[in-house]
Amino acid sequence: MESTIPRNEIPAIIDVSFEDLMRDPYPIYKRAQALGPVVRIEAANLLLVTRFEDIVAIERDPATFSSDNPESNVVKLFGPNLMRKDGEAHQRERKAIEPTVRPGTATRCWGPALEGIVDEVISAFERDGEADLFDALAAPISGRALAAIVGFEDVSWQTIAAWSQGMMDGAGNYSGDPKLTARALEVSREIEEAVDRNCPRLLDAPDESLLSSMLQSGLSTKEIYGNTKVAVGGGYNEPRDAILSLIYGLLLNPDQKEKVLANPALWQPAFEEAVRWISPIGMYPRLLTRDVDLGGHILPKGTQIGLSVAAANHEEPRFEAPQEYNAFRSKTPHLAFGSGPHFCAGTWVARIMVTKVVAPQVFARLANLRLKNPDLVTVRGWVFRGPTSLPVVWDV
Amino acid sequence: MITIKFIQPDGSEKLVSAMNGRSLMEAAQGAGVVGIVAECGGSAACATCHVVLPQEVFDRLGAPEEHEEDMLDFADAPRQTCSRLSCQVRVTPDMDGIIVRVPTA
Numbered sequence: 001m002e003s004t005i006p007r008n009e010i011p012a013i014i015d016v017s018f019e020d021l022m023r024d025p026y027p028i029y030k031r032a033q034a035l036g037p038v039v040r041i042e043a044a045n046l047l048l049v050t051r052f053e054d055i056v057a058i059e060r061d062p063a064t065f066s067s068d069n070p071e072s073n074v075v076k077l078f079g080p081n082l083m084r085k086d087g088e089a090h091q092r093e094r095k096a097i098e099p100t101v102r103p104g105t106a107t108r109c110w111g112p113a114l115e116g117i118v119d120e121v122i123s124a125f126e127r128d129g130e131a132d133l134f135d136a137l138a139a140p141i142s143g144r145a146l147a148a149i150v151g152f153e154d155v156s157w158q159t160i161a162a163w164s165q166g167m168m169d170g171a172g173n174y175s176g177d178p179k180l181t182a183r184a185l186e187v188s189r190e191i192e193e194a195v196d197r198n199c200p201r202l203l204d205a206p207d208e209s210l211l212s213s214m215l216q217s218g219l220s221t222k223e224i225y226g227n228t229k230v231a232v233g234g235g236y237n238e239p240r241d242a243i244l245s246l247i248y249g250l251l252l253n254p255d256q257k258e259k260v261l262a263n264p265a266l267w268q269p270a271f272e273e274a275v276r277w278i279s280p281i282g283m284y285p286r287l288l289t290r291d292v293d294l295g296g297h298i299l300p301k302g303t304q305i306g307l308s309v310a311a312a313n314h315e316e317p318r319f320e321a322p323q324e325y326n327a328f329r330s331k332t333p334h335l336a337f338g339s340g341p342h343f344c345a346g347t348w349v350a351r352i353m354v355t356k357v358v359a360p361q362v363f364a365r366l367a368n369l370r371l372k373n374p375d376l377v378t379v380r381g382w383v384f385r386g387p388t389s390l391p392v393v394w395d396v
Numbered sequence: 397m398i399t400i401k402f403i404q405p406d407g408s409e410k411l412v413s414a415m416n417g418r419s420l421m422e423a424a425q426g427a428g429v430v431g432i433v434a435e436c437g438g439s440a441a442c443a444t445c446h447v448v449l450p451q452e453v454f455d456r457l458g459a460p461e462e463h464e465e466d467m468l469d470f471a472d473a474p475r476q477t478c479s480r481l482s483c484q485v486r487v488t489p490d491m492d493g494i495i496v497r498v499p500t501a
């Protein structure tokens with residue numbers, strides 16, 4: 001990051017390692033929230049904003065806190081895209097994808113498409129009586145759902161998963177490891193080739209897919225490439241992790257699970273609590289377009305800051321006992337889908353897929369589902385966070 | 397200045413001065429009207445800025461866009477005849493004095 005960070009004025013957390021952040025960032029966030037509105041996390045070489053109201057205020061002022069950062073790894077490796085644009089340029093591309101991601105389309109189109117996918121995925125391991133739901137369930141479901149939504153007829157979930165990993169490694173490659181850069185560029189090219197293969201079909205027979213919507217609204221090939229990469233990078237991991245966190249939260253709390261299973265309307269709050277509890281995207285960046293006073297610290301134009309929505313989603317007393325999964329807390333807005341103009345475009349797709357199809361089916365099909373051993377569950381990450389292993393057993 | 401009266405979900409009233417050309421959501425949010433969360437900052441993506449307009453104002457505005465139509469069906473409070481997403485409604489001088497209701501979920 002820029003050398004312009006005024007290192008001495010801003011409170012810093014210097015005694016935690018990158019591994020500490022990966023393992024459990026929440027105690028670090030709590031310290032940061034107590035230290036001030038903006039805190040330097042040395043291990044990540046980043047200025048972090050961790051308080052709920054500060055993030056909301058920042059997101060209401062996109063002219064000052066820009067999403068556009070031509071120097072970011074994402075833009076350099078994958079090209080310009082809607083997530084890294086502001087103002088009218090952003091709105092135009094956002095409008096182009098709306099027909100695919102609006103809740104009505106999700107209900108009419110993606111929910112039913114997912115019924116078949118979930119059935120196939122669960123049928124493959126249903127008689128085993130035990131599985132790790134990361135590999136057996138969440139990864140294939142999320143990958144196949146995303147391929148369908150994008151309009152990739154010929155892309156397997158394993159390929160989506162590999163692309164997503166390659167993109168994340170490339171985006172987080174701050175040390176400039178040439179191997180990761182090469183892999184990211186290869187992924188970038190493979191996605192463009194998949195776009196090229198699938199677009200002719202969709203030009204002939206438009207449908208509800210993301211590629212089709214972008215073609216119909218006349219986005220350029222370059223814009224379509226960029227936004228498809230955003231969808232692959234942002235539409236696979238997050239639903240996967242949200243599915244796992246929801247199941248994990250309920251299995252840790254059988255009393256809550258019973259209540260939710262007895263009333264399908266409760267899947268909605270149970271899902272929102274899962275993404276509050278373990279936010280799949282924990283942090284995302286903004287770039288200052290002018291000098292800004294953040295709680296008495298003048299940050300110069302060009303400074304990059306990270307908005308830690310994961311921290312905000314554990315802020316006390318807004319959320320009591322925030323480290324606990326509680327589907328029955330009083331309804332309080334959270335920031336897991338971001339806020340402001342870049343509010344997650346896939347919010348409703350994720351909500352409807354998980355609460356109407358995936359979660360109800362999992363609990364209906366896997367009788368007496370329970371954790372194999374709570375100590376075997378691993379949850380990891382901070383920029384992206386979720387269960388990385390969720391071994392369960394059920395009655396067969 | 398254009399003055400708009402919001403009736404909040406608990407029935408209490410709030411008088412809000414709104415600027416010509418800005419959105420109804422921005423006016424409500426600036427004044428802290430309860431129930432206008434507006435998570436997406438006006439992108440018509442969150443449905444947390446749901447309001448019910450007076451019939452004659454609703455009629456005057458013309459039909460909402462397809463995307464807003466869709467989103468309204470998924471707002472927390474059930475949709476009503478004159479429901480709109482307040483972020484998609486521009487304030488105009490002829491709105492001075494109108495009463496806008498924030499529906500209860």
Ligand code: HEM
Nearest residue numbers: 082083234235238239242281284337338342344345346350
């Ligand atoms: C539980 C699941 C999900 C979570 C927690 C999540 C979270 C987020 C967050 C925090 C952002 C804001 C990033 C920023 O402002 O820089 C975002 C943006 C975005 N997400 Fe999601 N996401 C999820 C699922 C999805 C899905 C399934 C899709 C695609 C089908 C998707 C597509 C997008 C797109 C296109 C953007 C960029 C929007 C813009 O810049 O206007 N997301 N997401």
Ligand code: FES
Nearest residue numbers: 436438440443483
């Ligand atoms: S502010 Fe989100 S839909 Fe109006």
